[in-house]
Structures are given as structure tokens and as C-alpha cells.
Amino acid sequence: MSRQPAVTVLMPVFNGERFLRPAIESILAQSCPDFEFLIVDDGSTDGTAGIVRSYSDPRIRFERFERNRGLSAALNFGVAQAAAPIIARQDADDLSHPERLEVQLDLMTGNRDLVLAGSQARTLDESNRVIGDVRRPVDDLSIRWYALFDNPFIHTAVVFRRAAVLACGQFDAAFDPFSQDYAMWWRLMRAGRVVNLSDELVDYRVNAESIIGRIGESDAGEYSATFGRVVRELVTRHMLEAYGSRGLQPDEAALMSGFVLGIDAEALPRFLAIVDRLASWFEEEHPAVRQSRDYRRTLARQFDAIASRARPGTRGQAFQVYAHALRSWPRLVSVLPWPRLIATTAFGRDGRARLARLWTRAARA
Numbered sequence: 001m002s003r004q005p006a007v008t009v010l011m012p013v014f015n016g017e018r019f020l021r022p023a024i025e026s027i028l029a030q031s032c033p034d035f036e037f038l039i040v041d042d043g044s045t046d047g048t049a050g051i052v053r054s055y056s057d058p059r060i061r062f063e064r065f066e067r068n069r070g071l072s073a074a075l076n077f078g079v080a081q082a083a084a085p086i087i088a089r090q091d092a093d094d095l096s097h098p099e100r101l102e103v104q105l106d107l108m109t110g111n112r113d114l115v116l117a118g119s120q121a122r123t124l125d126e127s128n129r130v131i132g133d134v135r136r137p138v139d140d141l142s143i144r145w146y147a148l149f150d151n152p153f154i155h156t157a158v159v160f161r162r163a164a165v166l167a168c169g170q171f172d173a174a175f176d177p178f179s180q181d182y183a184m185w186w187r188l189m190r191a192g193r194v195v196n197l198s199d200e201l202v203d204y205r206v207n208a209e210s211i212i213g214r215i216g217e218s219d220a221g222e223y224s225a226t227f228g229r230v231v232r233e234l235v236t237r238h239m240l241e242a243y244g245s246r247g248l249q250p251d252e253a254a255l256m257s258g259f260v261l262g263i264d265a266e267a268l269p270r271f272l273a274i275v276d277r278l279a280s281w282f283e284e285e286h287p288a289v290r291q292s293r294d295y296r297r298t299l300a301r302q303f304d305a306i307a308s309r310a311r312p313g314t315r316g317q318a319f320q321v322y323a324h325a326l327r328s329w330p331r332l333v334s335v336l337p338w339p340r341l342i343a344t345t346a347f348g349r350d351g352r353a354r355l356a357r358l359w360t361r362a363a364r365a
Contacts, residue, residue: 004083004084004085005034005035005036005059005083005084006032006034006035006084006086006105006109007032007034007035007036007084007086007087007088007101007105007159008035008036008037008038008078008082008083008084008086008087008088008162009027009035009036009037009038009087009088009089009090009101010038010040010075010078010079010082010087010088010089010090011023011024011027011037011038011039011040011089011090011091011092012039012040012042012071012074012075012078012092013039013040013041013042013044013048013052013092014041014042014043014044014048014068014071014074014092015044015045015046015048016044016046016048016092016093017044017046017047017048017051018093019092019093019094019205019207020048020051020052020092020093021051022095022128023090023091023092023093023094023095024037024039024051024052024055024060026090026094026095026096026097026098027090027096027101028055028057028059029098030096030098030099030100030101030102031098031099031101031102032101032102032105033059035059035084035088035101036059036061036082036083036084037057037059037060037061038061038063038078038081038082039052039060039061039062039063040063040064040065040074040077040078041062041063041064041065042065042068042069042070042071042073042074043064043065043066043067043068043069044068048092049062049064063077063078063081065077070173070176070177071171071176071177071180072170072171072172072173072175072176072180073173075171075180076170076171079162079165079166079170079171080166082162084162085161085162085163086105086108086159086160086161086162087159087160087161087162087165088100088101088104088158088159089155089156089157089158089159089160090156090202091155091156091205093205093207094156094202094203094204094205095124095202095203095205096201096202096203097200097201097202097203099201100119100201100202103119103197103199103201104117104119104159104197104201105159107159107195107197108159108161111193111195113192113193114161114192114193114194114195115160115161115164115188115189115191115192115193115194116153116158116159116160116161116164116185116188116189116192116194116195117158117159117160117194117195117196117197118136118153118154118157118158118159118195118196118197119154119157119196119197119198119199119200119201119202120133120134120135120136120154120157120196120197120198120199120200120201121133121134121154121156121157121200121201121202121203121204122134122200122202122203122204123203123204123205123206124203124204124205124206125205125206125207126205126207130203131206132356133200134154134204135301136152136153136154136196137152137196137294137295137297137298138195138196138197138198138294139195139292139294139295140193140194140195141286141288141289141292141295142289142292142294142295142297142298143189143194143195143196144189144194144286145279145282145289145295145298145299146298146302147182147185147186147189147238148235148238148239148242148256148278148282149235149256149259149260149302150182150235150259150260151179151181151182151185152185152196153181153185153194153196154202154204155181156202156204157201157202157204158181158185160188161192164188164191164192165184165188167191168184168187168188168190168191169187171183171184172184175230175234178226178227178230178231179230179231179234182234183234186234186238228257228261231257231260231261232254232257232261235253235254235256235257235259235260236250236253236254236256236257239252239253239256239278240253243278243281246281248274248277248278252274255267255270255271255274256271256274256275256278258271258309259302259305259306259309260309261309262309262310262311263306263309263310263311264311265310265311265312265314265317268310268317268320268321269320271306272306272321272324272328275302275306276328279299279329293335296331296332296334296335297335299325299329299332300325300332300335300336300337301337303321303322303324303325303332303336304322304336304337304340304341306321307321307322307341307344308340308344308349308352313348313349314348315344315345315346315347315348318341318344318345318348319345322336322341322344322345339355340352340355343355
């Protein structure tokens with residue numbers, strides 16, 4: 001490539017032949033043509049390399065590991081080799097909408113203080129049918145609040161400044177294959193402002209071979225156990241880094257991993273009390289969030305998620321969570337997802353699942 005491109009699209013892939021071709025073509029069809037497409041084959045043993053080599057587009061740059069080294073190694077290699085100052089991530093089974101790079105590049109070039117930006121996403125099944133969406137907080141402070149509990153970015157939807165990531169150190173293979181991105185985004189948020197666009201710019205595929213799909217498999221005991229260990233470690237670390245000096249105890253910080261992993265009935269009252277303390281501390285540090293609708297919406301979605309993740313998942317537990325949210329944070333009344341609230345408290349998880357299926361059918365129509 002004779003000159004520096006505006007953006008490098010970084011796509012690591014391992015045995016991704018099934019969905020690789022549409023993923024590649026979604027990048028080649030971008031409305032912004034000024035990119036380098038860096039595909040790193042992490043030692044695939046299927047037809048991945050042949051698929052990539054079948055394309056003659058000069059913007060594609062193909063690198064291949066002789067053996068599988070893991071996602072973090074592929075990401076670190078790609079960041080080091082990228083020719084552009086801005087890197088866009090793309091997973092090998094997902095799709096970027098045609099305007100994605102143009103929109104995100106305009107955002108980054110127009111806001112020099114931004115180090116990381118993402119977007120919302122639609123979810124696809126294995127047959128390319130839209131089955132839902134993935135929503136993340138939009139504003140910088142809402143993202144920082146959400147990051148205490150869970151990854152606030154959809155990895156396949158992000159763009160970031162290469163120099164900022166290099167300054168933060170490498171993606172950590174200790175958290176492969178689940179959360180190396182979460183650990184990196186936490187560090188990167190210390191370097192500058194972050195944002196998620198409200199637009200859906202990517203399609204995120206949910207399938208049995210994906211990380212999330214494998215966690216849900218009934219026979220994925222060791223895989224799920226590793227996921228739980230990684231989540232507990234990162235959430236505990238982040239919580240104590242943010243609020244250990246305020247008096248948050250290690251066991252309290254570890255309990256907050258239940259936001260992702262689930263909360264047992266006997267721990268639910270304590271869990272909710274700690275969430276209240278954390279939110280009070282966060283609002284004391286950042287008074288502006290009290291006027292932020294995105295923050296209220298984020299908090300409401302979190303309570304809704306807690307209601308669905310309480311175990312064993314009775315209607316009484318769901319009612320307890322929603323009642324607590326409205327009692328402790330009455331301003332959430334206008335942003336709570338009332339259809340899900342009613343379905344969950346009236347009919348339990350089955351009612352919530354039926355509502356989700358109705359939304360899915362509506363999205364496909």
C-alpha cells in the first residue's frame with residue numbers, strides 16, 4: 001500500500017470458513033473505500049486461508065500463523081502491524097453495515113479526544129435472520145458506570161486509536177477467549193473519552209460455535225467454569241480499583257460478578273444494597289449523570305437484567321428487584337422496560353421468553 005490508509009480493519013480468524021465470506025464482503029462493500037483490511041489467520045486447519053486468498057482486492061492484507069496462538073496474540077500482532085492510526089475490529093462471523101466505517105471514521109476524526117467508539121448491533125442466527133439486538137450505553141459516563149459490571153462495548157463494533165492501545169499494553173491472553181477486550185477497554189478508558197453510537201452498525205451472529213453459544217451448551221462445563229472465573233476476576237478487580245478506597249470489600253466486589261453470572265436468592269438483598277451504594281458513590285463523583293437520560297436508561301436496563309438473572313428465577317424475585325429499583329431510584333419509572341417487567345412479574349421467565357419471541361418475529365417481519 002503506497003500511502004497510509006485512514007483506517008485498518010482488523011479481523012482475526014480461526015477455523016472460520018462457515019461465515020467468513022459474507023464477513024469479508026461486508027467490509028469490501030463499505031461506503032468508505034480508504035481502508036486496509038488486515039486478516040490474521042490464527043493457525044486455521046479448515047478452508048479459511050483458501051477463502052481469503054480467493055479475493056484479489058488490493059486492500060486485503062493476509063497474515064497467517066502456522067499454529068493456533070489464541071485471540072489475544074492475533075489481536076496484538078494485528079495492532080502492531082496495522083498501517084492506519086485508527087483500527088476497526090470485525091469478527092469473522094459478523095457483518096458490518098455498508099456505512100459503518102464512514103460513520104465511525106467521521107466520528108473519530110472529528111473528536112480527537114475519543115480513544116474508543118462503538119455502536120449498537122442487531123443479532124443474527126445461523127441462517128442470517130435478525131433475532132434481536134444488543135444495546136449498550138451511549139454516553140461516556142454511562143459507559144464508565146456499566147463497565148464496573150460488564151463489558152460496555154460490542155467488540156466487533158469498535159474502533160480505537162492504535163497509539164492509545166499500544167500505550168495501554170497488550171491484550172491479555174489470560175482472559176482468552178472471553179474477556180481480553182473487556183480488560184483492554186477498562187484500561188483504555190483511563191486514556192480518554194469513549195462513546196457508543198446509538199446506530200446499529202453491525203450484525204452480531206449468535207451461533208453454537210460462537211463464544212456465547214458455547215457457554216450456553218449443556219456439556220460446556222469446563223468452558224463455562226473458565227468464563228465464570230474470568231468474569232469474577234475482572235469485575236472484582238475493576239470494582240476494587242474504582243471503590244476499594246471508599247470501603248468496598250473484596251467479597252462485595254466479587255458478588256457483583258453476579259450481574260453477568262447470576263445471583264442466588266439468599267444473596268439478592270445484599271447484591272441490591274451494594275448496587276445502591278455504588279450508584280450513590282458514582283453520582284457523587286459525577287453529578288452530571290443525575291441529568292442524563294442515558295444513565296437512567298442504563299441503570300433501568302441493569303435492574304431489568306438483574307431481575308432476569310436472579311436464581312432460581314421466581315416471579316417473587318423479579319418483583320423484589322423491580323420494587324427495589326423503583327423505591328431506591330424513583331426517577332427510573334419513565335425508563336424501565338415495562339412490557340418485560342409485567343411479563344416477568346406476572347408470568348415468570350416463561351412470560352419473558354414468550355415476549356422475546358414475539359419481538360423476534362416482529363423484527364423478522
